[in-house]
Amino acid sequence: MFYLYVMKIIRAISLPAIILLLSIHCQGQEYAFLSNPEGLRGITEKSGISSPVMVKVIYDNYSKMEDVKADWGFSVVITGLEKEILFDTGTKPDIFESNFRKTDLDPSKIDILVFSHEHGDHTGGVSSFVKMRTGIPVIFPHSFSTGFRQSMEKQGLKPLLVKDPAMICTHLYTSGQFDYSIPEQALVLDTEKGLVVLTGCAHPGIIDMLKDIKTKFNKNIYMVLGGFHLLNKTEKEMDAIIADMKSLGIVKCGATHCTGEKQIKMFRESFGENYFELGAGNTVVIN
Numbered sequence: 001m002f003y004l005y006v007m008k009i010i011r012a013i014s015l016p017a018i019i020l021l022l023s024i025h026c027q028g029q030e031y032a033f034l035s036n037p038e039g040l041r042g043i044t045e046k047s048g049i050s051s052p053v054m055v056k057v058i059y060d061n062y063s064k065m066e067d068v069k070a071d072w073g074f075s076v077v078i079t080g081l082e083k084e085i086l087f088d089t090g091t092k093p094d095i096f097e098s099n100f101r102k103t104d105l106d107p108s109k110i111d112i113l114v115f116s117h118e119h120g121d122h123t124g125g126v127s128s129f130v131k132m133r134t135g136i137p138v139i140f141p142h143s144f145s146t147g148f149r150q151s152m153e154k155q156g157l158k159p160l161l162v163k164d165p166a167m168i169c170t171h172l173y174t175s176g177q178f179d180y181s182i183p184e185q186a187l188v189l190d191t192e193k194g195l196v197v198l199t200g201c202a203h204p205g206i207i208d209m210l211k212d213i214k215t216k217f218n219k220n221i222y223m224v225l226g227g228f229h230l231l232n233k234t235e236k237e238m239d240a241i242i243a244d245m246k247s248l249g250i251v252k253c254g255a256t257h258c259t260g261e262k263q264i265k266m267f268r269e270s271f272g273e274n275y276f277e278l279g280a281g282n283t284v285v286i287n
Contacts, residue, residue, distance in 0.1 A: 059090025065281020089125035096125030107132035116200025143183035194222025231260030
């Protein structure tokens with residue numbers, strides 16, 4: 001009787017244990033990391049692209065083009081490099097697809113998809129994008145959930161994880177993952193005038209991110225644009241943030257999405273002619 005009792009306990013324990021082991025195996029699935037053996041050594045004071053690079057805004061809280069919808073979220077396409085880059089996909093698949101098509105972009109020309117962070121207002125439109133384009137790399141911070149990684153594979157994309165700064169294509173880099181409660185990465189474009197930083201939401205803090213990028217890339221930042229997540233900042237706090245940006249040597253700025261309307265107005269007034277409007281349908285030319 002004792003033997004049968006023991007066997008029942010073992011069998012009761014075994015099934016959950018097997019399920020746990022299978023779960024660990026699935027979670028431990030290996031994914032490739034984006035890496036660059038040369039590191040950032042190619043970036044110098046005189047390095048960088050000299051020809052124009054265009055940032056076309058697909059999804060944003062604001063609209064700057066007739067028939068292109070505004071909605072809370074963010075997505076841009078970067079052209080003018082050796083690869084065409086889609087950075088984030090906004091919130092709603094139908095709005096993303098509609099805006100994408102109305103801005104006369106060709107999905108077959110998108111070479112790489114990059115996600116800034118794992119929030120629905122930056123990843124939600126991916127289901128409509130993969131109806132137009134699959135089989136390309138999707139680059140995101142390595143701390144994204146296992147479910148997200150597996151979802152990207154199921155949708156026909158090829159996950160590449162990010163930990164440290166690395167080259168995405170000639171002149172364009174990832175900042176590397178910022179280890180924060182919301183892991184995030186930014187894009188860093190190397191130009192002859194300095195670095196251009198593009199952020200999704202800047203949850204780790206826009207100034208902290210810029211300081212870290214300037215140090216790691218060992219080059220001045222010329223321009224910063226994107227979502228800065230400052231909508232709860234007071235006027236006094238904003239004055240300090242803008243002063244910090246200018247003390248870092250930043251010449252041009254374009255703020256949108258989660259930055260906050262009052263905060264955007266302060267950036268616009270402070271940077272004057274060096275301020276760039278974003279908004280869905282608009283194009284920022286970097287030259």
